[in-house]
Amino acid sequence: EVQLVESGGGLVQPGGSLRLSCAASGFTFSIYGMQWVRQVPGKGLVWLLRISRDGSDTTYADSVKGRFTISRDNTKNTVYLQMNGLRAEDTAVYYCVRAIYSNGYFYFDYWGQGALVTVSS
Amino acid sequence: EIVMTQSPDSLSVSPGDRATLSCRASQSVSSNLAWYQQKPGQAPRLLIYGASTRATGIPARFSGSGSGTEFTLTISSLQSEDVAVYYCQQYNNWHTFGQGSKVEIK
Numbered sequence: 001e002v003q004l005v006e007s008g009g010g011l012v013q014p015g016g017s018l019r020l021s022c023a024a025s026g027f028t029f030s031i032y033g034m035q036w037v038r039q040v041p042g043k044g045l046v047w048l049l050r051i052s053r054d055g056s057d058t059t060y061a062d063s064v065k066g067r068f069t070i071s072r073d074n075t076k077n078t079v080y081l082q083m084n085g086l087r088a089e090d091t092a093v094y095y096c097v098r099a100i101y102s103n104g105y106f107y108f109d110y111w112g113q114g115a116l117v118t119v120s121s
Numbered sequence: 122e123i124v125m126t127q128s129p130d131s132l133s134v135s136p137g138d139r140a141t142l143s144c145r146a147s148q149s150v151s152s153n154l155a156w157y158q159q160k161p162g163q164a165p166r167l168l169i170y171g172a173s174t175r176a177t178g179i180p181a182r183f184s185g186s187g188s189g190t191e192f193t194l195t196i197s198s199l200q201s202e203d204v205a206v207y208y209c210q211q212y213n214n215w216h217t218f219g220q221g222s223k224v225e226i227k
Contacts, residue, residue, distance in 0.1 A: 037216075045157075045165065045208055047216035059215075095164055102171065107155045107212045109176065111164040 002026040002110045004096045009115030012086055020081040020115050022096030029077040030054070033099040033106060036070065036081050038092040039114070046092075050099065050106075051079065086119045093117075123147050123211050127219035133227040140196040142222045144209035149189045153213035156185055156194045159221075160205045168207075169194065201226055 008020040022034070035050040049060045051070045058070055069082040079096060093114040099106040124147040134140045144154070152172040157165035167176040169185035172192060182197040196203055204226055209219040 035216075044220050045210070045218040047218075061215075100170075105153045105212050106216075107153075107167070107170045107210070108157075108216075109167050109170075111166070113164055 002098070004098065004110055004112035006094065006096050006112045006115035009094065009117050011118045011120065013121050014087060014119055016086050016119075017082070017084045018086065018117060019083070020094055020096075020117070022079045022081075022112055024077045024079070024098070027098075030074040033101070034070075034072060034079040035097050035099050035106075035108065036079075037095045037097055037108070037111075038090075039095065040092045045095075048094075049081075083117070086117075088119050091117060091119045123150060123214050123217050125209055125211055125217050125219035127207075127209055127222045129222060130220070131223040131225065133225045134196075134199045135227045136201060137198050138227075140199050140203070140224055142194040142196075142207055142209075142224075144187075144192040144194070144219050146190045146192075146211055150211040150213035152188045153211060154185075154187070154192050155210045155212060156183075157208045157210065158203075158205045159208065165208060196224070199224070199226070 003025045005023045036048045049070045051058050055072045067085045072079040095114045096112040097108040098110040100109045126145045128143045154172045156169040159165045173185045184195045186193050206221040206223050
């Protein structure tokens with residue numbers, strides 16, 4: 001069974017940092033690209049960033065470029081989201097998602113349960 | 122950025138009736154369109170990809186259609202467990218989601 005389990009969420013002050021982890025199991029982690037999507041409570045979904053299966057290629061949405069970093073450790077079946085310079089508007093549930101490659105494009109077939117990040121003083 | 126617009130924002134359907142949800146893209150996304158179901162307190166679940174292909178384990182009452190800029194998700198016979206918010210997502214040019222359509226039982 002495919003499982004993605006996020007951890008590391010919590011309360012952080014504006015300007016602070018937090019690192020989320022997403023532990024994967026039930027599939028061969030190293031052959032899948034991984035991505036992060038966030039959702040402000042009660043609102044819609046927003047794509048944030050992606051990492052290739054070997055970690056050599058990353059892409060960031062403009063809203064987080066320069067502040068957030070995605071990385072992965074295929075020996076630990078884990079993908080990370082390092083968040084720096086956090087702002088109140090970063091308050092959201094952060095989902096780790098598995099990306100499926102199909103005909104040159106990627107969609108998301110499995111989602112973690114989400115990690116809540118609250119940015120407040 | 123491709124903007125995805127869903128309609129209606131919410132709909133109330135009697136059990137066993139058909140529910141039809143629409144999704145419009147601001148420019149063509151070909152068939153690179155997915156639908157997700159999100160129940161309260163849960164993560165989204167993939168229902169449809171490639172505009173019309175059901176994901177593994179998704180009941181046959183869920184169907185998707187469309188291409189280009191106009192897409193539809195149909196629930197042929199609404200069950201109580203289908204109460205959720207449904208999102209469309211284009212993955213033709215990075216990823217953007219619609220604002221969601223909430224389905225309730227009448």
